[in-house]
Amino acid sequence: MRLTKSFLPTLKEVPADAQIASHRLMLRAGLIRQTASGIYAWLPAGLRVLRNIERIVREEQNAIGAQEVLMPTLQSADLWRQSGRYDAYGPEMLRINDRHGRDMLYGPTNEEMITEIFGQTVKSYRELPQSLYHIQWKFRDERRPRFGVMRGREFLMKDAYSFDADYDGAVVSYRKMMLAYLRTFQRLGVRAIPMRADTGPIGGELSHEFLILAPTGESTVYFDAALEQQDWLAQSVDLDDPESLGRFFKDVTTSYAATDEMHDETAWKTVPADRQREGRGIEVGHIFYFGDKYTRSMGVSVNGPDGAAFHPHMGSYGIGVSRLTGAIIEAHHDAQGIIWPESVAPFKAAILNLKPGDAMVDEICNRFNHIGGDAVLLDDRDERAGVKFNDADLMGHPWQIIVGPRGAKEGRVELKNRRSGERLDLSVDEAIEKVLS
Incomplete structure (x- = not known):
């Protein structure tokens, strides 16, 4: 994405x-x-x-x-009257009437x-x-x-x-x-x-x-x-x-x-x-x-x-x-x-493209799309590197795949772990394997 x-x-x-x-x-x-x-x-x-x-x-x-x-979210008040809780529950319960004048409520439980x-x-x-x-x-x-x-x-x-x-x-x-x-x-x-x-x-x-x-x-x-x-x-x-x-x-x-x-x-x-x-x-x-x-x-x-x-x-x-x-x-x-745990994070990783237009970024995205679906977010904005780093930390992606001009020439990326702060210099294959494992 x-x-x-x-x-x-x-x-x-x-x-x-x-x-x-x-x-x-x-x-x-x-x-x-x-x-x-x-x-x-x-x-x-x-x-x-x-x-x-x-x-x-x-x-x-x-x-x-x-x-x-x-x-359903809406319940009949008659059910709650049977249990004795309708009048006892208090003002936290949202009580409403339908168009026929029947007592209803938006269920709190x-x-x-x-x-x-x-x-x-x-x-x-x-x-x-x-x-x-x-x-x-x-x-x-x-x-x-x-x-x-x-x-x-x-x-x-x-x-x-x-x-x-x-x-x-x-x-x-x-x-x-x-x-x-x-x-x-x-x-x-x-x-x-x-x-x-x-x-x-x-x-x-x-x-x-x-x-x-x-x-x-x-x-x-x-x-x-x-x-x-x-x-x-x-x-x-x-x-x-x-x-x-x-x-x-x-x-x-x-x-x-x-x-x-x-x-x-x-x-x-x-x-x-x-x-x-x-x-x-x-x-x-x-x-x-x-x-x-x-x-x-x-x-x-x-x-x-x-x-x-x-x-x-x-x-x-x-x-x-x-x-x-x-x-x-x-x-x-x-x-x-x-700092999202990987099991609940909205994205497993963010790809931070520090060299817009580099074909290597498209390759990484295609590989992830093929293997991991939409698990990766590509930051393809025309923004300074510092803005991209700050937003990636703010959003809490477990991994950041950083594609810089020098590394791209050698087919390598920097992989940052959001929780530990550890940074690894890896090949594209190694970075993808690390994220998806």
Whole structure:
């Protein structure tokens, strides 16, 4: 893709209303533009990041057997009246009337709707368990939206819902989801620490928040360094074996981790001093078991082995997809700009052409187009080298392929790694192989 033909409007000045790094950099790098308070349009580069995050989230949900659906953004108020949440939810819910005067709402979450869909379809215990998810836009009318996409009013979310015959089955579903989350965040290039969260009146320990470590996080976090050192992708867990899932869950939950709200000084003192870590965290996910709260209140039941009806147990599992874009930047940036993990970067590399018109640049682009699709952005603008270097750093491309007049004569390029700053003098073949590997 050529920069001169692209809609990638970068900004030199820092927007005055942008308070945190991710908001400033998303605006400056041309990822988003604000259209109303707390509501943003996603421009081409930002949308590419969003789609990359979606893809990884989707792959890990599918890997544990969750099935994707797509529910509408508008919901009937009658569903929420059945569950008792319509009047209790508060002013964050956007309530509207259609042309026939029916009460509707722009969904902030989907427990009621998925329970209704499940109840219309599943009638026997033989059809359990079920795990359904979707990736859909949500709306919560925040009183004071701020921090860009980190606390906006409209946001993209993955929400999943599990249905099981009993508590033991719900625990298995919960543990599968925890594994999927840990693997998802690792693939996204961030460390998200699972922290036990308040379960409210349900009680127990089946509620965990996932927080990305970043200096601008809203919560203070305390955790055992052992959680940072785990390679969740390399762990062998048998999803069909409850005992294997149990061992994994024990490994995760026996290591201390808590936000300031749940912090226990007595338990904290049992963590070896050299493994105690304290910092700030940004919540990007939450998994929660709530039993038959919705199936009971909405009158949804299935027939058991003895023919008697029972209310299935449910869990709810959310990941803030659009929020993750900002959180990843908060965790990965420097004074020059964004430092994208390769898995989510809008482009794998930028080709910085310092000798406009050189045939070698066209050769490199053609090679990438043949091998890597549109993974590379060619900066073919008639601009000074310094402008191209600054914009490449700002946009955070993992690699920069620098084609200069002297190197071009010898068929060589300079390859810069954005994260480490390392520069390598390579042949074209070597540079392409390095980027695509």
